[in-house]
Amino acid sequence: MFSNYLARPCRYFPAQCTVVKFLHTSPVKCSSVELTQIRYSNLKRGNYTSLADKHVSFFESLLSKTRVLTDKSDVESYNVDWLKTMRGASKVVLKPKSTEEVSEILKYCNDNVLAVCPQGGNTGLVGGSVPVFDEIVISTVLMNEIISINKTSGVLVCQAGCVLENLEAEVTERGLVMPLDLGAKGSCHIGGNISTNAGGIRLLRYGSLHGSVLGVEAVKADGTVVDCLSTLKKDNTGYHLKHLFLGSEGTLGIVTKVAIQCPPKPQAVNVAFLALDSFEKVLATYRLARSCLGEVLSSFEFMDRDSLMVAVTGLKLKSPVPEDTPFSLLIETSGGNSDHDEAKLSLFLEQATNKGFINDGTLATEPSRIKMLWDLREGITQSLTMDGYVYKYDISLPMEHFYDIVSIMKERLKGTSFIRCCGYGHVGDGNLHLNVTAPSFDRDLLDLIEPFVYEWTAKHRGSVSAEHGIGFKKTSVVHFSKSAEALKLMAQIKAIMDPKGILNPYKVLPSDPH
């Protein structure tokens, strides 16, 4: 995963940019990751049928042998998550090409009570896309057909397994832009993005997928195809069912096709990278940016010193701001006219400087420089994995409390084995990525962080999972952000859509603590 990152094109100007390479890859091998069923030994396997030869024969008759992986070495990478923190024990990976094949597979699995784990690009950060026990992996990797792109309406229709970056390249050629963008773009599948309601760095500008996804086709556990694949911007005919598949992480159905509204491609992109000395000034700068930059403000990303420095080191780059800068901001504008955007940005920077909000910074208008600044922001996640084990928290908080938890946690972990405790994320969306690293997984350290971090978040009316989802890792903490009535309704909906519970078990729905 993330392999495409090494040579991926710049966000908006694919042809013109220089390439920054990671100098390290994660030191952990798939086979050395502890099995999830051992690490979480309290967890019991559900009462599902175990895979037998007759099942494999059926799948081979349906898909042919080439699309049914059973060799241990072939299956291995599908069992382990990108963070190398979970390892399932699945014995088979299926690679359907069409909705009909997904439907046949699920009907068979449902009839035979075989549990399945849908998998896209396997870039999730909460263990949602890998098996926990021996669930059958259904990979969307071969469902990568672009069905249509309408230049007038801006609507893209495609299969679920299309890689986000490839879609971006296709719509860019037609004067459009994908309404979402995230660090894992080179590997993640659009079906996975939709199933996890991915956020990312364009949400500030183009809003959430609940707004930009026009239609979804999904297959329920029993193999029935739910066709909500509208390509219309407006369709008020009955319940808005497609939203059930956005963010339910494959537990209600497997997304097979999607229709997405793509906005016009911006003609001009500018990035400012700014140094600030307090979090109060970060907030003041945000208010000023909203007012000065208005409709051209497309990103407002935040990183503290430790976050920036881990990326600077990992990428072997020079920091664009002094290395002791407590807080940095990456502010992006994108609009239809470069003169207008630059004028707005200049006015903003002038005011921010005059008001004493910012100490230092750099402005980039040329693609290669813009890309380098973005690489620093997007390289944090991967660079952190070099430390060993990463405890990741992806929380939403009211802006006034956005950074408090980082300082509190640092204090709390003093004297333990932790290497780094840092915060970065999407200030404009109230979304903080709090990360603690250690040389290896340490239960004592975990117990010191959790459930404290969730209780603190709940106390401040935040969300315990802003964009990463619940997956496997957060099922014991959903209740911090969902009321009992909402959880009951979730269980009722699960029961009508997947009565045997074969779809991505042990995920999303609340459980006892692992």
Next chain:
Amino acid sequence: MFSNYLARPCRYFPAQCTVVKFLHTSPVKCSSVELTQIRYSNLKRGNYTSLADKHVSFFESLLSKTRVLTDKSDVESYNVDWLKTMRGASKVVLKPKSTEEVSEILKYCNDNVLAVCPQGGNTGLVGGSVPVFDEIVISTVLMNEIISINKTSGVLVCQAGCVLENLEAEVTERGLVMPLDLGAKGSCHIGGNISTNAGGIRLLRYGSLHGSVLGVEAVKADGTVVDCLSTLKKDNTGYHLKHLFLGSEGTLGIVTKVAIQCPPKPQAVNVAFLALDSFEKVLATYRLARSCLGEVLSSFEFMDRDSLMVAVTGLKLKSPVPEDTPFSLLIETSGGNSDHDEAKLSLFLEQATNKGFINDGTLATEPSRIKMLWDLREGITQSLTMDGYVYKYDISLPMEHFYDIVSIMKERLKGTSFIRCCGYGHVGDGNLHLNVTAPSFDRDLLDLIEPFVYEWTAKHRGSVSAEHGIGFKKTSVVHFSKSAEALKLMAQIKAIMDPKGILNPYKVLPSDPH
């Protein structure tokens, strides 16, 4: 209804505008509207308990007598829809002030199998907000408290009965704007907007409510409160349940509170009103506007000659374009800098003129003139009611087929009693309002229009209800836009959330033709 329209402030500049008054009110009296149960005599009343004195006594003990209307004259207007095409026979209207009161009412009604009809501003156009038989009306008119407006995050939290226009005024004072706007703003309630997933004239810019509604609190049929009232932009903790209440028109629960993301208020607004001689040029102008105006394009509204002229006559205004203009467009920009926006608009108009797309037009930058142009567009709906009976169709279509159905319908209705057949709407969203007027309701005329219009729409992969919803009037045609599997899932969800079917019966879910 629409009474506030007479004196409502201008969209963005409340203090500065002149007021345009309707010179007519609808000639039809509430008491002369045919009872729905007579007009649709095939329809059978559900097996609900009839209202008895003991029920009224309970409601009076809960709400006090002042908030329980039983006088025929008081109840009358709650029984009749804004279009004066439906009349229920409810004997009681309840006016709760709090979520707890709504919960108590519903628990009692559910226990006693009393059917209810939730009602906001009663501005719906498909009969969703009035009783069909004798359902108890639960009006949100007294649930009009604004709970909070956060200037930094832009999040508004309020009760469901707040009138959209009042919310607009409140957020405007804080430098924000409501992400939706529609002709009925002076009367419609935000809870109704959300329950019907209202579209309107800002959707092109700010997207649908599924994107901008952050949280919803709703009460289920049995009185349990489902608290999904998040104020966070990002919250990926389990199923995204709030979307079930958006567009389900009160059949799954009564929305009691909402949290909405309000964008920054634009600093500059400009409107161009343009004359075009073919629909092909309308589409070409749309493509040009998307490319030239980009992020400042906030509305792209369309009206044909008959639509414009009915408003010109109804409002006693002068047409801003020659009266024989086949097609007119109202194009609005709103952005952060008036010089930039005017430059973009000038370039667009220059190109549109040079390319021969537009024949004539006018540009408005001052508030009173902008308001007058908008009044023409927004006055069409009300002006059409002066003809007598209006057959309304609110359909989504692929852009290339957007106007075909108007010409086809005109041809089809030749020689009948129809007065006018016209089309207007939100081209940018693919949403056409097709309207046929006649002196009074005429079953033969109806049979000539329906199901033809729906079959034609389905054939072109459109939606039979783009923004008005299904309500009572479209339940027999939902299947044209929803697959059998989707309809089955709707029924299953209804069964778990409202097992006795007391919430807004005879609405939304498919029925046999009335």
